[in-house]
Amino acid sequence: MPQDAPAPGAAPTAEQLEPVKAAVRALLHQPEYDDGSTGPVLVRLAWHSAGTYCKETNTGGSNGAGMRYEKEGGDPANAGLQHARAFLEPIKSQFPFISYADLWTLAATVAVAELGGPSVPWQGGRTDYVDDAKVPPRGRLPDGAQGADHLRFIFYRMGFDDQEIVALSGAHNLGRCHGDRSGFEGKWVNNPTRFSNQYFKLLLKFEGEWKKTTLANGLQQFVYVDEDLAGGEGEEKEEGLMMLPTDMSLISDPKFRTWVEKYAADQDLFFRDFANVFAKLLELGIKRDAQGHVVNDENVEDGYRS
Numbered sequence: 676m677p678q679d680a681p682a683p684g685a686a687p688t689a690e691q692l693e694p695v696k697a698a699v700r701a702l703l704h705q706p707e708y709d710d711g712s713t714g715p716v717l718v719r720l721a722w723h724s725a726g727t728y729c730k731e732t733n734t735g736g737s738n739g740a741g742m743r744y745e746k747e748g749g750d751p752a753n754a755g756l757q758h759a760r761a762f763l764e765p766i767k768s769q770f771p772f773i774s775y776a777d778l779w780t781l782a783a784t785v786a787v788a789e790l791g792g793p794s795v796p797w798q799g800g801r802t803d804y805v806d807d808a809k810v811p812p813r814g815r816l817p818d819g820a821q822g823a824d825h826l827r828f829i830f831y832r833m834g835f836d837d838q839e840i841v842a843l844s845g846a847h848n849l850g851r852c853h854g855d856r857s858g859f860e861g862k863w864v865n866n867p868t869r870f871s872n873q874y875f876k877l878l879l880k881f882e883g884e885w886k887k888t889t890l891a892n893g894l895q896q897f898v899y900v901d902e903d904l905a906g907g908e909g910e911e912k913e914e915g916l917m918m919l920p921t922d923m924s925l926i927s928d929p930k931f932r933t934w935v936e937k938y939a940a941d942q943d944l945f946f947r948d949f950a951n952v953f954a955k956l957l958e959l960g961i962k963r964d965a966q967g968h969v970v971n972d973e974n975v976e977d978g979y980r981s
């Protein structure tokens with residue numbers, strides 16, 4: 676085992692992680708990709724790796740990095756995340772001691788911080804051991820075409836409450852929808868590579884002006900186009916903004932709305948709550964002993980069994 680690798684069963688130390696984090700930071704800025712940053716899709720990778728968790732059956736979650744395999748990776752909800760995994764592959768080759776499950780979740784925390792967001796507490800030690808009995812069935816991730824009941828059904832299953840659902844949804848300050856991935860189109864905020872509370876502000880600011888549209892593929896979303904910025908004939912058009920039906924349910928449901936209002940008014944509060952809830956998301960289903968070491972149901976020494 677190389678000197679810089681953690682002992683079996685132990686999480687990488689802060690010192691060992693520093694070069695890994697630096698490599699992730701170096702990877703974020705990609706002028707040719709989307710809006711110039713791989714950060715948003717890396718955040719989504721971590722979220723989808725963890726957001727399959729079910730507290731009743733203790734299945735799913737980020738441990739095991741099951742999305743590497745077709746059963747989970749081929750879930751249509753994960754379309755596009757192969758790009759995020761491919762971005763991280765050279766880092767995995769450079770630092771083989773870090774598990775995929777740790778790398779995916781760590782990369783998201785690096786991205787959030789680099790893009791101006793809060794520092795999310797993160798603990799390592801996840802293994803890439805896939806326990807067949809814990810592979811989640813497809814269909815556990817949210818469907819953007821639905822509403823508040825669906826959000827509660829999906830997120831209560833993971834053990835989150837209404838406030839946490841709203842805080843987590845604030846990740847839509849980052850990135851965009853891609854027609855060839857989810858079928859939805861566009862970005863939520865004008866600067867989708869800067870983490871802020873703008874998403875909550877815009878939900879409220881354009882309330883009443885968000886227009887429901889039906890895309891060519893039949894999906895419905897809400898759009899806002901500033902006519903003043905839309906440009907005349909032949910001019911370059913300012914891209915409009917979008918919201919998913921699930922995003923809009925955060926302002927139509929009174930309990931969710933209270934939190935949208937709080938987060939729109941107070942970015943510090945949003946950052947604090949987001950950091951806590953994102954950390955909680957990344958820990959779902961992970962059992963640790965008193966030293967913080969991850970305990971798998973089966974005792975595997977290096978945790979890698981594919």
Ligand code: DDH
Nearest residue numbers: 715716718719722817818819843846850851852853856857
């Ligand atoms: Fe999301 N999300 N998300 N999302 N999400 C999409 C993109 C991104 C839903 C649907 C979509 C969270 C919650 C929800 C990010 C982070 C998070 C896309 C577009 C859809 C659709 C994908 C594509 O076409 O490429 C729905 C529905 C929910 C919900 O019901 C609450 C959460 C909790 C997070 C999080 O990180 C905590 C990010 C980042 C993106 C942008 C990805 C990119 O490539 O850019």
